[in-house]
Amino acid sequence: MDDVEVRDELRDVSAAVLAVAAHLSVRDVLTTILTSARKLVGARYAALGIPDEDGGFAEFLADGVSDEEWAAIGPLPRQHGILGAMLCDPNPVRLANIREHPHFGWWPRAHPKLTDFLGMPIADGDEIIGELFLANSCNPGGFTAADEELMRLLAAHAAIALVNARLYEHSRELSIVEERDRIARELHDAVSQKLFSLRLTADAASALLARDPARAAAELATVRRLAAEASAELRAIVVGQRPADLDGDGLDIALRKQVELLDRVHEPVIRYAGGGYVPELTEDRKDAVYRIAQEAIHNALRHAGASRIDVVLTEHEGATLLRVTDDGAGFDPVDGGRGLGLASMRDRASDVGATLAVVSEPGGGTSVRLVVPA
The missing domain is CATH 3.30.450.40 (GAF domain)
Structure with missing residues (x-):
């Protein structure tokens, strides 16, 4: 040869x-x-x-x-x-x-x-x-x-x-199982409790209807409020499961679409600022940025009572910077924050070599800052 x-x-x-x-x-x-x-x-x-x-x-x-x-x-x-x-x-x-x-x-x-x-x-x-x-x-x-x-x-x-x-x-199968478990927890924590309260309040209104119409009307108003809250929670969960087209749209457009959609279905004002240059990221890092932004927004919607949420994607010293801030109730990062998905966000950031910082205090709103190396 x-x-x-x-x-x-x-x-x-x-x-x-x-x-x-x-x-x-x-x-x-x-x-x-x-x-x-x-x-x-x-x-x-x-x-x-x-x-x-x-x-x-x-x-x-x-x-x-x-x-x-x-x-x-x-x-x-x-x-x-x-x-x-x-x-x-x-x-x-x-x-x-x-x-x-x-x-x-x-x-x-x-x-x-x-x-x-x-x-x-x-x-x-x-x-x-x-x-x-x-x-x-x-x-x-x-x-x-x-x-x-x-x-x-x-x-x-x-x-x-x-x-x-x-x-x-196999890892994808495990991720699907974990995602199903997360959805089940959200449905239980956010929706089933409200539906239980709604049923009890409806029973009370029915019992009061004949002897105290005024109190029955008040209970029915509570039923309407609880039904609206349960409906909003379900919309949030459904919106959160819609897959982002990160390959087709890119991270910037996918985030903008998600924010605009959430802004339409929720009462707080939710705004997105991006569109400038950001370093190219690997697929797993794009996904991590998107999911952390999603989690931070949903935390502000569910727990903070915020009137405004701002999402910013930009370049910072050669890295990609994501900021999600709200003007809500805030919490004590030392004693509070459990159940807000902070552990999930930190795990996602750690998995892709990114740095996550969460700054909050009671009454002072919350800021989530993610820095992802190029």
């Missing part, structure tokens, strides 16, 4: 590795591993199996066959033949003729006829987390030792990408 061929091969390997590592979805990672492997060694057919807990395949992807051919082949392979044997063997298998393998059994009538074969495990430590199967080399002489080394290299990087994708999807 001359220098040009070596450079071309290294470039192809690098492109394949980068393509695999670029995805966070498990399905995308698997598909990219499969197509990259087939292209890298010039195989007519390629397949990728993911083992289940019973010694078979939880998933089985193929490349090089049409949808019609795949449907005609029939059910996924389980534990038979060379594919099943490789699920327990950490060593690669390279054959000039797959039929020569001692575990070769059969294939369905519609299955493509395979000749030369290269099988490579994808392992995370001692655990086999996938198997690559390549068949019918497009190059004269079949698969080579160099092809086997290329697959070994790709499989090592594929294992890292696959584990990372699984961890990412």
